[in-house]
Amino acid sequence: YKYIWNKGWGNYQQGIYQPYLIACVIPNQCQKAVPESVSLVEKSCDNASNNLRVIYNKPKAKKDFAVCVKGLDFLYEDLSVRLVEWIELLNLLGADKIFFYE
Secondary structure (H helix, E strand, O other), rough: OOOOOOHHHOOOOOOOOOOOOOOOOOOOOOOOOOOOOOOOOOOOOOOOOOEOOOOOOHHHHOOEEEEEEOOOOOOOOOOHHHHHHHHHHHHOOOOEEEEEOO
């Protein structure tokens, strides 16, 4: 697992929940299957007590278009959250590619 929050972004407090990125290897025979639920345990034989149901909404076909973005010159304003939200919206609207220019 990898810690994925930068203290420079703010809102960092020791002792509260913090974000981690966890990557799991999926066996070849299971890669096309969609799980009904997932859970995390500390050891491989532990009983899971945090079962989360998976809602699989198969993505619709893309609309075959791209978006070009001018240089991002917001030197003194942190717009990272808004930028990620906007990129997600473009994805939902069907954009295949996003090109960012300097």
